[in-house]
Amino acid sequence: MLKIAVFVSGKGSNLKSVYNKVSKEKLNICTVVSNKEDCSALSFASEKEIPIFLVSEKEKEGFVDYLFLINEFQKFSIDLILLAGFLKKIPDYFIEAFENKIINIHPALLPKYGGKGMYGLNVHRAVFNANEKISGATVHFVDKIYDNGKIIAQRKIDISHANSPEEIAEQVLNIEHELLPYIIEKFADMKIIITDSKIKILD
Numbered sequence: 001m002l003k004i005a006v007f008v009s010g011k012g013s014n015l016k017s018v019y020n021k022v023s024k025e026k027l028n029i030c031t032v033v034s035n036k037e038d039c040s041a042l043s044f045a046s047e048k049e050i051p052i053f054l055v056s057e058k059e060k061e062g063f064v065d066y067l068f069l070i071n072e073f074q075k076f077s078i079d080l081i082l083l084a085g086f087l088k089k090i091p092d093y094f095i096e097a098f099e100n101k102i103i104n105i106h107p108a109l110l111p112k113y114g115g116k117g118m119y120g121l122n123v124h125r126a127v128f129n130a131n132e133k134i135s136g137a138t139v140h141f142v143d144k145i146y147d148n149g150k151i152i153a154q155r156k157i158d159i160s161h162a163n164s165p166e167e168i169a170e171q172v173l174n175i176e177h178e179l180l181p182y183i184i185e186k187f188a189d190m191k192i193i194i195t196d197s198k199i200k201i202l203d
């Protein structure tokens, strides 16, 4: 059983797709963490009775800090931390504590269209303005630089008929909802092999 923590800031459609598509026998979403008090992702977590933490680097009532989460995750032996639309930069000491254990889903084909400020519609606008014909989604490990960690998997999609950044966003989100549960299931089946130079996904 893979024990994960999911970090969210918004709609939580990726959280929902993982919750709905990965077998409950293989996956335990132990907690959902957010920097935003009011977001649909948190409402979904409460509805499903998943324990919630609000996190902030600054002292704030009702919020825990990242040190607290490190202790908690270590105590409960969390195997994997998934950033699914989490919009805050994670502090370096948290990333160091969980090397090769934090993954992110990004709505473009990295290494293009990543980095600071490249989130949400900003990404799709840049892709649209560059007149790209193909876009996609990337699941990658998180390191200390935005969208820079090793790529685990990507899925491409033809966007040549999209008439706006919003249309691209919709098309890409649909494939995120396939790619992310697929990868989480591969982690649960221990079919993601990490070597120094490569990441392999076994059949």
Ligand code: GRF
Residues within 6 Å of the ligand: 009, 010, 011, 012, 013, 014, 015, 041, 084, 085, 086, 105, 106, 107, 120, 173, 176
């Ligand atoms: C997704 O496009 C994801 O790639 C990005 O933020 C968006 C989150 O959507 N990191 P949701 O909150 O999962 O619906």
